[in-house]
Amino acid sequence: MTEFRIVEIFESLQGEGYNTGMPAIFIRFAGCNLNCVWCDTNFRQYTRFTLEQLLTKVKQYTSKNIIITGGEPTMVKALPELLLPLKQAGYYIAIESNGLGKVDPLIDYIALSPKFCYQARYQKIAQPTASEVRIVAENHADFLPFCQYIEQNIQAKRYYLSPCEKKGEFNMFETIELLGKINQNRNNNKWLLSIQTHKFANIE
Ligand SMILES: Nc1nc2[nH]cc(C(=O)O)c2c(=O)[nH]1
Ligand code: SF4
Numbered sequence: 001m002t003e004f005r006i007v008e009i010f011e012s013l014q015g016e017g018y019n020t021g022m023p024a025i026f027i028r029f030a031g032c033n034l035n036c037v038w039c040d041t042n043f044r045q046y047t048r049f050t051l052e053q054l055l056t057k058v059k060q061y062t063s064k065n066i067i068i069t070g071g072e073p074t075m076v077k078a079l080p081e082l083l084l085p086l087k088q089a090g091y092y093i094a095i096e097s098n099g100l101g102k103v104d105p106l107i108d109y110i111a112l113s114p115k116f117c118y119q120a121r122y123q124k125i126a127q128p129t130a131s132e133v134r135i136v137a138e139n140h141a142d143f144l145p146f147c148q149y150i151e152q153n154i155q156a157k158r159y160y161l162s163p164c165e166k167k168g169e170f171n172m173f174e175t176i177e178l179l180g181k182i183n184q185n186r187n188n189n190k191w192l193l194s195i196q197t198h199k200f201a202n203i204e
């Protein structure tokens with residue numbers, strides 16, 4: 001029987017990107033194909049859930065929005081087995097992915113966060129379309145060329161830079177400075193700022 005490796009399930013508000021404030025049930029899957037030094041998620045500790053246990057748990061919450069996250073949820077082979085019954089039950093499903101895997105077509109909203117620290121891995125683009133792209137801002141001479149490369153190769157409605165949290169500090173100045181540079185000489189289709197607002201609101 002299929003088992004899902006789940007780090008946590010909780011109901012909260014989307015903290016990041018265009019849907020900030022949207023109530024949602026977060027399903028955090030274990031496992032990731034990357035190992036970013038500033039990763040804020042323990043994706044190695046998990047509990048096993050059967051499909052039935054997972055669906056029962058989800059239905060205990062009030063929200064009709066689901067955010068599939070991780071870890072890296074595109075690595076979860078059995079994901080379609082979960083997505084189909086969730087869609088049939090009327091849930092709106094969003095995903096948070098690093099963009100290295102293909103996103104299932106049943107997903108309604110795709111947020112991709114390509115990682116500059118693994119830029120060589122993005123030479124081949126697995127998922128060339130998204131609802132939004134969010135890149136964690138890094139202070140490096142090659143960072144903005146990476147953002148431009150992603151903008152050219154992943155077609156999205158919106159592009160964001162997001163401050164990076166290291167040891168409880170956000171590189172806010174660096175981030176807005178980078179935004180200024182990438183938006184120089186453009187009025188529309190600007191890159192936007194995405195903040196992990198849940199960390200300031202002290203919610204999950
Ligand atoms: N509130 C809240 N919003 C989020 N958006 C993306 C998250 C993630 O960890 O993928 C996250 C998270 O962990 N909490
Ligand atoms: S891709 Fe995301 S979950 Fe995976 S190591 Fe990097 S920050 Fe952590």
Ligand SMILES: [Mg+2]
Pocket residue numbers: 040041
């Ligand atoms: Mg998080």
